[in-house]
Amino acid sequence: MGAPAGNGASGEIVWTMPKGWTEETPKSSMRKAQYRLPAVPGDKEDGECVVYYFGAGQGGDVKANQNRWAAQFHGWGSTPPKFSEMKAGGLTISRAEVRGTYTPSPMGMSGGPEPQPKPDFILLGAIVPGSDANWFFKCTGPVKTMEANRARFDALLESLRPAQ
Secondary structure, three states, X not given: OOEOOOEEEOOOEEEEOOOOOEEEOOOOOOEEEEEEEOOOOOOOOOXXXXXXXXXXXXXXXXXXXXXXXXXOEEOOOOOOOEEEEXXXXXXXXXXXXXXXXXXXXXXXXXXXXXXXXXXXXXXXXXXXXOOOOEEEEEEEEEHHHHHHHHHHHXXXXXXXXXXX
């Protein structure tokens, strides 16, 4: 789901889709927007950025989700998860960054094969408060691809604002 001219729209918050990302049809009703981040040379897989909204009163609090995201990774080594806050568009945004071997959650993937661990991945995430529940921006991909898209992710967060 997205608005014309490369903007994302959730109905409650809006944002500008970064240049170079491709909007895709969300794979489930929990996904309000989904973007493909093209792999950089040397990476075998594209990155993905998904915007989730689970409905009024659903989705859990910030800390529980940050902990769940961190638990999807192992092998942090000398780079433990980083959590921070920022403000944009009058919103307080809780950020997360996790590196290591990523094992995607099988959430919403019934009947398929178990997700396989993906070494050398990064999660760039953000949790944005809505009037009745949080919105979740979860971007994952190979290290080089995600580092090449870090400024675009930051720009997406800076563009967040309440819908008019």
